[in-house]
Amino acid sequence: MFGVDRYPQAGDASSDAPMTGSLRAGSGRRQRFRPSLRVHAAANLVSSRVRADLIRTRARSTRPLGRCTLGCGGSGRRRLGTARMLAVGQVRRTPIRTAAVAGVLGALISLVVVFGVVGDAQIRGLSGALEANDADLWVLASGAQGALSASRVEPELLGTVSAVGGIARVAPIGEIRVGVRIEGGALLDASLWGIDPDSPAAPPVIDGMPASDRHQAVVDAADRHLGAVPGARLELVDLPTTLRVVGLTEGRRFASIPTITVPYARWSEIVDALNPDSDDVVPTAFAVELEPAADPSEVAAAIAAAAPTLVAAAPSQLAAELPGIDGLRSSFGTAALVSLVAVAAISAAFTRLQVEQELRTMATLRAIGASPRILSRAHQVRVAMLVLLGALIAAVLIGMAQRLSPPQIPITLDVRTLATVTAATWAAAALAARRGLRGLRTLDPADVLRAPA
Known part of the structure; x- marks a missing residue:
């Protein structure tokens, strides 16, 4: 199962000797490795849910993408397909956590967008007759x-x-x-x-x-x-x-x-x-x-x-020089920038915390042959999915605010601002995930799985 020929059982005559197995790559080659007894013992701790996800992942990835196991073999497209299936499986296993994370990200992203939109609207209200004037x-x-x-x-x-x-x-x-x-x-x-x-x-x-x-x-x-x-x-x-x-x-x-x-x-x-x-x-x-x-x-x-x-x-130059414009632009710009930094920092910290919390699951996957590259890609795919879901929630929240807000507060959905904030949030989360996943290559699954959960 999962590309490993067999696991040693207790009392096996060869259990004290160096063990060899094989990991079938998508290209048909057999890559040799020598897992320790501790890795084989850790692999037996794989939960039924994780095994079921892996079986589904392997079955799905072989249908549209060809033969692709959890190792490093195969083309980049096949490896990405495997990572995507693993990410979707992880999201489905924790729907409440996924909804909570996406909701928090959506609220924070919408807050930054609203800051920018309201600031621009206030500036237009002060100087729109000049700034948007058609005279040369x-x-x-x-x-x-x-x-x-x-x-x-x-x-x-x-x-x-x-x-x-x-x-x-x-x-x-x-x-x-x-x-x-x-x-x-x-x-x-x-x-x-x-x-x-x-x-x-x-x-x-x-x-x-x-x-x-x-x-x-x-x-x-x-x-x-x-x-x-x-x-x-x-x-x-x-x-x-x-x-x-x-x-x-x-x-x-x-x-x-x-x-x-x-x-x-x-x-x-x-x-x-x-x-x-x-x-x-x-x-x-x-x-x-x-x-x-x-x-x-x-x-x-x-x-x-x-x-x-x-x-x-030019009218736009005169508008920029009107009394109070610089102060207002600076105030709203600073508020939007601070909010954006806060969103990026919270997103990065939460992503790093998720990596630490899921170390046991990733150790289990490592024990049964999943490569660090596949696990890293799966986690990055999930980060992108959560940020994208948060952006969709933010768009819904801004749309609701646009309908319910009084006319004195002109809230509108600025797609460009929303895309910019979403990209910054994803970049911060992806960087934090990458830093947290650096230790996967040197991770000993047995040490992690033997520790209290």
Whole structure:
């Protein structure tokens, strides 16, 4: 059985002499070895479950893969098939432990993914109107140091910027904070933007249509839970003015508050009504669309040279320089990194503990002829199976959180982040298993099996 010709029995006349046996390899060769009496005695301690698994493993591996025993013989594909069968057998023998380990891994992986997703969502809520903007360049007042609230550009400089080579279009942009009520609800702070529908900075509408009339407005879909849906009424509390929502954008919030976009002319009227003592309404910035062959850095330098009071930069660069963005990105990045390291460390420690706990089973398999390479591969296959099962559980948990979480916490399933965390978890567990399995080559099965269980 299992490729060994026979085991010596108690009282055998040849039991004190050196014994020889053979291990049949998949290639048909007979590899000679000289097991000691202690190994033969240890082999008799094999449990019925382990023997049954080995019989099934050998039977299955010979059908699709050809003749493949537990030794080192045969092709790599056959050895991998044997290792896979052993791993599946070990998982089936301990369903409760497998479910517990996969559940813990799934919870930890989902925690890391949620940290990353929520952090990205918070950053988009702060700077989405800038970071995701389609304009090639934004032109701000040089003294504002990248802060939109402090930027005021003179309207007459619009012609100066338009005359710079490489520029196709220039349009004004306005931003101001206002108090609004959505469908007569609670008073909310909102960011009111003045952007024409044909402006290079106009946000794309995913539901409804752009705001083209003075009584129309577009809002971000992240504020649906507040009642900001197409057809809703927006009341400006400081003015006898009502706007009607006609479209929704996505990922275009600013300052983590409701973001409303109206045509620039309508924005100018609202600002003028809010500040009756002011002489002129000054735009916050200019949105620039470049010609196809123009270089953004060269055009930005040309704008600064033509108008020293202005500075031009890509919208994504301005978004990264907004106050609080670096701190928020650093906080969530650190939290996600610490969580990832914790998941990897826990996975590695648990895998190493499993190797120690299953030393007796692996010693038994060694006693009946299983090679260290096969045992190592079987354990690594099982590690990969557990991590993959944990990733599936994590995906289910994140999906449930996405359905049950309030709109203020935008949880979504990011497949790329999930794959990255899963790969890191598997790498840590596989490395720990490899370190724990180093002693298999020098393991004496009799010493392990003779020790108390």
